[in-house]
Amino acid sequence: MKTTRTKIAMIALSCLALAAIAAFSGASSPAAAVSDNGAAWQDAKPKYVFLFIGDGTSYPQLAIASAYLGALDGKKEPILLPMMKFPVAGSATTQDLTSFITDSASAGTALATGNKTNSGVLNMDGEKAKSFETIAEKLHKQRGWKIGLVTSVNVNHATPAAFFGHQPSRDNYYELSNELLGSGFEFFAGGKLRDSRKGEFDRMDVYSALRAKGYIVTMTAAEYRGLKGGEKKLAIFSDDKDFSDDTGAMHYEIDRPKTQPSLADYVRTGIAALENNTGFFMMVEGGKIDWACHANDAATVVRDVLAFSDAVQAAVEFYNKHPKDTLIVVTGDHETGGMSLGFAGTGYDTRLGLLANQKVSFVEYDKQVAKFRADRATFSDALASIEANFGLAAKPDSGAAAGPLPKLSDFELAQIRAAFEKSMIPSKQRTLTDVEKLLYGTYEPLTVTVTRILNHKAGVGWTTFSHTGLPVPVFAMGSGQSRFIGYNGNTDVYGALKILTGAK
Numbered sequence: 001m002k003t004t005r006t007k008i009a010m011i012a013l014s015c016l017a018l019a020a021i022a023a024f025s026g027a028s029s030p031a032a033a034v035s036d037n038g039a040a041w042q043d044a045k046p047k048y049v050f051l052f053i054g055d056g057t058s059y060p061q062l063a064i065a066s067a068y069l070g071a072l073d074g075k076k077e078p079i080l081l082p083m084m085k086f087p088v089a090g091s092a093t094t095q096d097l098t099s100f101i102t103d104s105a106s107a108g109t110a111l112a113t114g115n116k117t118n119s120g121v122l123n124m125d126g127e128k129a130k131s132f133e134t135i136a137e138k139l140h141k142q143r144g145w146k147i148g149l150v151t152s153v154n155v156n157h158a159t160p161a162a163f164f165g166h167q168p169s170r171d172n173y174y175e176l177s178n179e180l181l182g183s184g185f186e187f188f189a190g191g192k193l194r195d196s197r198k199g200e201f202d203r204m205d206v207y208s209a210l211r212a213k214g215y216i217v218t219m220t221a222a223e224y225r226g227l228k229g230g231e232k233k234l235a236i237f238s239d240d241k242d243f244s245d246d247t248g249a250m251h252y253e254i255d256r257p258k259t260q261p262s263l264a265d266y267v268r269t270g271i272a273a274l275e276n277n278t279g280f281f282m283m284v285e286g287g288k289i290d291w292a293c294h295a296n297d298a299a300t301v302v303r304d305v306l307a308f309s310d311a312v313q314a315a316v317e318f319y320n321k322h323p324k325d326t327l328i329v330v331t332g333d334h335e336t337g338g339m340s341l342g343f344a345g346t347g348y349d350t351r352l353g354l355l356a357n358q359k360v361s362f363v364e365y366d367k368q369v370a371k372f373r374a375d376r377a378t379f380s381d382a383l384a385s386i387e388a389n390f391g392l393a394a395k396p397d398s399g400a401a402a403g404p405l406p407k408l409s410d411f412e413l414a415q416i417r418a419a420f421e422k423s424m425i426p427s428k429q430r431t432l433t434d435v436e437k438l439l440y441g442t443y444e445p446l447t448v449t450v451t452r453i454l455n456h457k458a459g460v461g462w463t464t465f466s467h468t469g470l471p472v473p474v475f476a477m478g479s480g481q482s483r484f485i486g487y488n489g490n491t492d493v494y495g496a497l498k499i500l501t502g503a504k
Contacts, residue, residue, distance in 0.1 A: 044480030044500055046327035047145075047279035050315040051497070052083070053111065054308050055104060055159055056290025056336030058472045064298065064341050064352070064460060065305035071352040081309040082316055083330040086477040092490045093471050094334045097126045100469040104290070105170035107333035107490060108162025112136065114494035120170050122161055128168040135494055136163040136281055138503040140185065145279040145501075148187035148270040150311075152263050152304070153249040153287030155190040155237065156180055159333060163283050177206045181213075187273045187282075189236040189266040191249035192219075210235050219243075221259045227269070234273045236266065245363065252288055252361040253303035264310040271318055281501075284311055292361065293336035295443055296462040298455040299358035301339070319478055327479050327500065331493060332472035338463025343456045350459030354406060357391025362451055365389060366444045369423050382420050382446065390454050412453050419449035441465035 054061065066078035073079060096106035096116055103119040110116055113123055113132035123132045139145040151160045156176040161167075164183040165176045173194040180188065193206060210217050216231045218224045221243040224236060238244035242259040245251050251260060261269075267284055274280040286308030292300040312330055319326040341350065360368075368385060371377075383394040393405035394413065408416070419439075422430060423446040432440065440448050442465070455462065474493060476484040480500040484493070497503075 044327075044483075045502070046325060046479035046500055048275075048318070048322055048326040049279075049281045049497065049501060050318075050326075050328045051111070051281070051283045051493075052286070052308070052312055052315070052328070052330040053108075053159055053283065054286045054289050054305070054330070054332045055153075056293040056334065056467070057286065057305065057308070057332035058335035058468075058470045060335065060339040060341060060470075061289060061293065061301060061305050061332075062473065064339065065302045065309070067341060067350070068302050068352045068355060069306075071350070072356060081305075082313045083309070083475040086328070086330070086475040086481070088476040088481040088484055090474040090476070090484045091471045091487045092331060092474050092493060093488070094490050095469060101467050102334050102469075103170075103467065104158035104333055105162065108159045110490040111331070111333065111493050112162045114491045114498065116491065121168055122158065122170050122176075123166040124168055131166040134163050135497050135501070135503060136185065136283065137183070138498070139279070139281050139501055140183075142504055143279060143502065145281055146187070146274045146276060147183075147185040148274050148280065148282040149185060149189075150187075150263065150266045150270055150282065151190035151285040151287050152307070153191050153285070153291070154194045154247070155188050156193050157191070157249075157287060159285045159287060160188075160190065160283065181206055181209050184213075186233050187235075187270045189234075189270060190238070190285075190287075191244055191247065192237045192239045194248065207235075207237070221261070224261055229272055231273055234269070236269070249288065249291075252292060252300050252363065253307040254300050254358070254361050255364050256307075262310065263307050264314045267311045267314040271314070279501075282315075284315075286311070290336050293339060294465055295362045295451070296337055296441075296448060296455065296465065297362040297451045298339070298458065298460045299355040299451070300361040301337075302355055316477075324479060327481065328477050329484060329493065329497070330473075330475040331490075333490075335468045335470040335472065337465070338461075338468045340461040340463075341459065343459050343461040345456055346459040351406075352458050352460075354391065354454060354458040355460075357405070358451070358454060359389045362443065362447045365447045365450075369444050369446050372420075372446075373424055373426065376424075379417060379420055382416070386416070386450055390450055392450065392454060392457075406457050408453070415449055415453065416446070419445040422446075 062081060066081050069079035070077050094102045094107055096102040096119055098119040105122045106117050106119050109123050112134040115132045117124060118126050123134060136147045140147050149160045149163055156173050158170045161176045165179045167175055177193045207217050215233045215235045217235045219237055219239040238250060242257050270282055286304060289301060289304045292304055315328050319328055372382060386392050391405050393407050423444055474484050483496040483500060
């Protein structure tokens with residue numbers, strides 16, 4: 001009897017060991033681990049797919065925006081953004097063939113095609129010899145789905161171009177404009193087309209060619225407001241002062257005129273243009289989050305993250321009407337700036353509500369600095385402007401209806417004075433020491449110094465003016481959502497979309 005019990009125990013232990021090995025083998029691959037959910041994703045067949053990409057957006061950007069909302073509401077806990085409430089959350093690594101720190105072109109290639117490539121390359125291999133077909137192209141050709149691309153930056157910039165372009169350099173804007181024209185996608189919305197070949201390419205030719213192909217093309221805020229809502233091939237390019245900034249991209253949310261549509265408006269317009277019984281795929285990029293992170297401007301970052309979140313909410317509203325047929329995925333392409341919720345000078349404390357004191361983005365304040373330079377302004381003039389635009393006081397009696405403003409310390413005033421003196425020298429005549437290069441990067445010394453000081457007082461830190469190698473979050477809700485569980489690579493986002501949509 002004892003021998004029998006021993007044998008039974010040994011068999012049971014062996015079965016448990018085999019089960020553990022099998023479980024470990026499955027868990028070693030996120031895809032394999034998820035596949036055990038069976039109908040949770042294997043039977044899923046979404047026909048309306050939204051892919052949201054926050055450029056330069058990882059956990060810090062989302063966490064700070066969420067905590068900022070809580071601070072404004074007088075709470076010590078964050079107010080969750082729409083994607084933070086999604087039932088599925090995973091992560092994705094972002095390195096490319098060149099470095100652990102990717103750029104937007106190679107990251108976009110990974111998300112759009114499932115392939116790694118070199119920094120700066122769009123949908124071609126590391127040898128720049130072979131082109132990759134994107135998920136948008138596959139769904140358009142193979143499934144007859146309608147395709148929409150929405151961005152807050154130029155429509156032929158790296159991330160949106162990653163869904164229709166195939167170039168050895170992301171800077172081949174002329175070629176990318178023509179690839180956009182040849183894609184046949186039904187909806188584009190964002191900034192005007194960039195052109196790096198002055199004299200060789202008349203940008204109006206592409207717009208005219210789009211019109212000749214049956215697109216309704218709008219170039220101004222007035223034209224956009226005049227849309228009737230029944231357009232099935234629509235291209236929106238911002239190209240007037242109330243519709244775009246000096247780069248031809250959308251204004252930063254903090255600067256956006258009421259006459260300019262928001263990213264969420266574009267998503268809703270796109271849904272109206274794309275909705276059909278066969279299916280659609282819409283990529284939406286919050287592109288200016290990245291640009292603000294490069295400049296280490298936290299207040300501007302937060303406003304653009306919130307605008308991006310509003311765009312996600314627009315998709316959630318559509319999902320609520322079509323829950324069985326819709327999939328929403330929200331991720332980032334990489335992190336920018338080395339942003340952190342916490343700064344050495346504030347310890348465990350944060351005062352994120354101070355970011356609300358900032359009235360304009362770094363770009364708009366640069367224009368004020370240029371005026372200082374032209375008018376030979378004094379340091380006192382600059383301090384008065386800083387108080388008005390950033391809520392930082394040089395005098396102890398400075399205040400507002402809500403209470404006294406945070407006072408600049410002698411150390412901070414010295415930093416601002418040094419930056420002011422450097423900014424009063426025309427940029428082409430400036431020489432920067434190694435220390436100043438670390439302090440200012442390629443940005444206007446006075447502006448970047450003031451935004452950094454406000455960031456620090458709020459409890460926000462930065463490590464770089466470039467990208468970092470942090471993983472990014474992946475949130476999912478809808479048909480096939482469990483396919484995005486786990487710690488994956490960014491190429492797996494494409495892999496999951498390909499399986500769920502039936503693309504070949």
